[in-house]
Amino acid sequence: MQCHVYYEGDDDPEKCTARRLERFDRAILHRSMRAVPYGVVLNPHADRALSPADRAEGLDTLVALDCSWESAEEAAFSMRGVHRALPFLVAANPVNYGRPFRLTTAEALAAALSIFGEREEAENLLEPFRWGETFLTLNEEPLRRYGECADSSEVVAVQDDYLADE
DSSP, rough: EEEEEOOOOOOOOTOOOOHHHHHHSOOOOEESSGGGGGSEOOOOOOBBBOOOHHHHTTTTTEEEEESOGGGGHHHHTTSSSSEEBBOOOOOTTTOOOOOOBBOHHHHHHHHHHHTTTOOOHHHHTHHHTTTTTHHHHHHHHHHHHHTTTTSSHHHHHHHHHHHHHH
16 A cells, blocks of 8 residues: 655654655655645544545555644645544554544554554554554554444444543
8 A cells, every 4th residue: 555645844854754754665755735646535634434445445545644733624625535534543652642643644654554454564664663563552452443344434433432431
C-alpha cells in the first residue's frame, strides 16, 4: 500500500513524523494538494470511520494530513479522495502519550495499515521511531478488533465499547 502525506510544514521539523517517514522512504510528502493522489484520506473530521471495507474497494493509496490540529478540518475539505476517520486509538508518541485520538501522522498511517490487515507494513512504517512498537502494542486489541469488522458501522460499535470504558 502506498503512503502519501499532504505536508503543510507548520510543526516543529525535529518532531515531525512525516518528514522522518520521507527520510526513511516510508511515505511520499506533497507540499501541493494538487499533487496528492486519490486514495483513502485519513481525516479526523470525516463522517465515516475507516474499516477494512475501504481497502476492499480497491483503494491502494493512504493519504494523511500533516498539519496543525487547528487547520486539519480546513485542509481536509479540499483533499480529493475517500475521507475516513480513524476510530478510538491511544497515542504512543512522547508528546501525546496515552491521549486518545492525538496520533502523529506516522501513527495514523500505521493504524490504517493495521486495520487493513497489513500489520507487517505497519511495523515497517513505524520502525524509524523508538516508540513505534509501543504504539502497536498499546493498541493491539482495538486494532485487531477494528480489522475484523465488515464495515464502518461495525467499527463505530467497537469504538463505542472502548469509549464506554473511558
